[in-house]
Amino acid sequence: MLYREAGDFKTSYGEDNQTFPIRFDRRAYWVLLVVAAVVLPFLVTDYWANAFLVPFLIYAIAALGLNILTGYCGQVSLGTGGFMAVGAYSSYKLMTAFAWMDMVTVTILSGVITAIVGAAFGLPSLRIKGFYLAVATLAAQFFLVWLFNRVGWFYNYSASGQINAPERTLFGLEITGPNTEAWAQYLFCLFFVVILAWVARNLTRGTVGRQWMAIRDMDIAAEIIGVNPLRAKLTAFAVSSFFVGVSGSLFFTVYLGAVEVGEAFGIQKSFLVLFMVIIGGLGSIFGSFAGAAFLVLLPVVLKIVGVDLLGWPTDIVAHLNLVVVGGLIVFFLVVEPHGLAQLWRLTKEKLRLWPFPH
Amino acid sequence: MKLGTLTVAAIMAAAPAMADLVIPDLSYRTGPYAAGGIPFSDGYQDYFTLLNERDGGIGGEPIRLIECETGYNTEKGVECYEATKGEGSLVYQPLSTGITYQLIPKAEADGIPLHTLGYGRTSAVNGAVFNNVFNYPANYWDAASVAVNYLLEQNDGSLDGKKIALVYHNSAYGKEPIRTLQVLGEKHGFELTEIAVDHPGQEQKSQWLQIRRDRPDYVIMWGWGVMNQVAVQEAANIRYPMDQFIGNWWAGAEHDVIPAGAAADGYLSLNMNTINPDYPIFGEIREHVVDAGLAAGDGSNLGSVLYHRGMYAAMLTAEAIRKAQEIHGVTDITPAMMRDGMEALEVTEATMESWGAPQIGPVFSVSCENHGGSGEGIVQRWNASEQRFEPLTGFISPDAEVIAPLVEEDSMAYAAEAGITPGCAEPS
Structure with missing residues (x-):
């Protein structure tokens, strides 16, 4: 009933290849976008923005980035936290060195710097694969965190080693700093999410994306049919790092405002983003969003239900969160390795037939 | 919804x-x-x-x-x-x-x-x-200064030529006292070695190996959480004298020293309250x-x-x-x-x-x-047989002359x- 293809004729290749081939999906997408961009900014409070909307958007970008690398190109990376740190520290250096620079430029440049760093750390992927590559990216994670902790230049030699985002405005509106309005924070992140998701979607279904997928499915076969593994892997690393860098930059400038590299961008962060990709669904744009939403919302929902409504002790709820996340990862790996995205796909299949299953 | x-x-x-x-x-x-x-x-x-x-x-x-x-x-x-x-x-x-x-x-x-x-x-x-x-x-800067003032008192007012190692949690927290200790080192002529321990601090073998090699006269620690008990245990392992090992006030609670047992006896720490x-x-x-x-x-x-x-x-x-x-x-x-x-x-x-x-x-x-x-603080000592910290000194004042400009x-x-x-x- 809800999903009907009947009468939805496609008369051109363009229509046949569109992202949402079903009219209902297409409409739902535009409605969602309008709600997110026009309606939500009027409703969002400080708590909503800081507790889940902004972190969700930022993690969605990071998950998109990791999904490009791991889900589409098949290169396992445990260096996400380190690359986010590169994005954050690039923004900090850019913001403090060039005070006139606007935040959009800062964010994009941070992404570009991270892309260069990411491509450099991607070089070993040409020789090593699988677990060994994971270990190499793990080394990147620890090296980058150590570097930002060790070299004073990165944190402008401040006594504590913390970096603080100075106040910056865009069109006269504060985007960073403590006086930022919740809706400005939210819209700024939403802008990047929409643009980057669109870029990711179009990259992954074009030539570049097909090369990535060919490398993922079988690199030798890909090479034989003419895919250049050097280019494919390095572009995957660069694009993925660009996304992760942008998310790290937003994480620092818009969301937290002050970070300490070991605490904010430690190995925990790499795992968190990896879990988002696994739970959401490897090799799926929707999965990146679903995974990020799930892992950002779960602790908040558990807290609201457990502590505020049921009055349980806070530590029990915090432990319960760990148990639930751990259990879900095992559950998804065993029962649905393709994650929430696959569940969504199955639901859609069912809905297309419903209520007449035959 | x-x-x-x-x-x-x-x-x-x-x-x-x-x-x-x-x-x-x-x-x-x-x-x-x-x-x-x-x-x-x-x-x-x-x-x-x-x-x-x-x-x-x-x-x-x-x-x-x-x-x-x-x-x-x-x-x-x-x-x-x-x-x-x-x-x-x-x-x-x-x-x-x-x-x-x-x-x-x-x-x-x-x-x-x-x-x-x-x-x-x-x-x-x-x-x-x-x-x-x-x-x-x-x-924290008071704490660093109180620790140094205590050591000055122990050494008849001079720390000239002494070696002091700072074992610190590699975070904003642990880095706070470094500047003060550097300035105090210049003032009193002691040599400061900074030894970082990364979050959460469960692994400190290399740090304590360095201490064992350098044999500093005193070790000051800026630790928190699991890092403290590991440090006290490692200090005990290399037989570092506990009366030359001073934790700050976040590194001086029962759970930090109990795991090391009798070996932790005599461990010193600062405290801001009795x-x-x-x-x-x-x-x-x-x-x-x-x-x-x-x-x-x-x-x-x-x-x-x-x-x-x-x-x-x-x-x-x-x-x-x-x-x-x-x-x-x-x-x-x-x-x-x-x-x-x-x-x-x-x-x-x-x-x-x-x-x-x-x-x-x-x-x-x-x-x-x-x-x-x-900014005053006391120094307390761990008594392992009675399982409690005992105050060793009264409230010691920090060196305002150094801290105020910082x-x-x-x-x-x-x-x-x-x-x-x-x-x-x-x-x-």
């Missing part, structure tokens, strides 16, 4: 109690720092519960505690702050230097005071720049809180070092609330009034007597120029960075 309904329901449930004195407790009972977070939070909450049970609150106004678990994580800390600030929270005590750095600009913008007792950003002492941030009775399980206040907490089944946590931490500290933090908060009520002549105070109360706080021997904990802390008063109190420099740098024109806040 469902979440929205739940949030609304949660707010509705909380709404009728708006007239209380709201004290959020950003605690951490999970994670690698829980061992320190639990007793502190228990002490903090139990004291307020006692005030509610015994006196019906402060000035007749009941206290409402809101606990929020941060796990020592800055993201959760921010979420807790946002979740509780709308409830009329009077003062935040995040017990984490990382979260403090996060909250300093937010608290300034929202006009809610932040009390970072012996942690956080040291230069918040300068109340003209940090209007809403208080770190009395002492801060430890005395026989204070009359404990009898009252037992009677009104523990026996009534209202104790926070499992109630097993009563009388421990960090329980004392949490309770001391609560006492200072309660005193500031009283002061604010007195200044403004109302009992239901706002965060802005609370700020005025904190800035006018005065702690005398008589005040501490009235709390039921005589001489628990130094005598000090707060002013706009000095949000940091007296505070001035760092706070002015912050003012320039954040675009603040230094000036005392007008009382509301």
Whole structure:
């Protein structure tokens, strides 16, 4: 009933290849976008923005980035936290060195710097694969965190080693700093999410994306049919790092405002983003969003239900969160390795037939 | 949608109690720092519960505690702050230097005071720049100076040519004392070696190997959580003399030294408050809180070092609330009034007597120029056979001559960075 293809004729290749081939999906997408961009900014409070909307958007970008690398190109990376740190520290250096620079430029440049760093750390992927590559990216994670902790230049030699985002405005509106309005924070992140998701979607279904997928499915076969593994892997690393860098930059400038590299961008962060990709669904744009939403919302929902409504002790709820996340990862790996995205796909299949299953 | 309904329901449930004195407790009972977070939070909450049970609150106004678990994580800390600030929270005590750095600009913008007792950003002492941030009775730079002053006393006033190693948690927290110790090293002629331990600090073999090789005359430690017990154990393993090993006040609680057993005997640490399980206040907490089944946590931490500290933090908060009520002549105070109360706080021997904990802390008063109190600290020694810390010295004063210029420099740098024109806040 809800999903009907009947009468939805496609008369051109363009229509046949569109992202949402079903009219209902297409409409739902535009409605969602309008709600997110026009309606939500009027409703969002400080708590909503800081507790889940902004972190969700930022993690969605990071998950998109990791999904490009791991889900589409098949290169396992445990260096996400380190690359986010590169994005954050690039923004900090850019913001403090060039005070006139606007935040959009800062964010994009941070992404570009991270892309260069990411491509450099991607070089070993040409020789090593699988677990060994994971270990190499793990080394990147620890090296980058150590570097930002060790070299004073990165944190402008401040006594504590913390970096603080100075106040910056865009069109006269504060985007960073403590006086930022919740809706400005939210819209700024939403802008990047929409643009980057669109870029990711179009990259992954074009030539570049097909090369990535060919490398993922079988690199030798890909090479034989003419895919250049050097280019494919390095572009995957660069694009993925660009996304992760942008998310790290937003994480620092818009969301937290002050970070300490070991605490904010430690190995925990790499795992968190990896879990988002696994739970959401490897090799799926929707999965990146679903995974990020799930892992950002779960602790908040558990807290609201457990502590505020049921009055349980806070530590029990915090432990319960760990148990639930751990259990879900095992559950998804065993029962649905393709994650929430696959569940969504199955639901859609069912809905297309419903209520007449035959 | 469902979440929205739940949030609304949660707010509705909380709404009728708006007239209380709201004290959020950003605690951490999970994670690698829980061992320190639990007793502190228990002490903090139990004291307020006692005030509610015994006196019906402060000035007749009941206290409402809101606990929020941060796990020592800055993201959760921010979420807790946002979740509780709308409830009329009077003062935040995040017990984490990382979260403090996060909250300093937010608290300034929202006009809610932040009390970072012996942690956080040291230069918040300068109340003209940090209007809403208080770190009395002492801060990290004071601690570094107190430790050095103690060592000076031990060495007949001269540390010339001595080697001192600083083992520190590689974070904003651990890096705080470095500048001060460097300046003090120049002044007193000792050589400082900085040895970093990365979060969470479970692996310190290489650091202690370095200490074993260098044989410094003294080791000063800035540790927290699991790092402390590992360090004490490693020090015992390399037979480093415990009477030359001084932890700061976050590295001197029972759970830090008990795992090393008898080998930890004689371990020194600083403290900003005295430890005395026989204070009359404990009898009252037992009677009104523990026996009534209202104790926070499992109630097993009563009388421990960090329980004392949490309770001391609560006492200072309660005193500031009283002061604010007195200044403004109302009992239901706002965060802005609370700020005025904190800035006018005065702690005398008589005040501490009235709390039921005589001489628990130094005598000090707060002013706009000095949000940091007296900065005094004691040195305590672990007695492994009796399983308790014993005070070794009285309150030692820090070297204001060294610290004041550092505070001035760092706070002015912050003012320039954040675009603040230094000036005392007008009382509301």
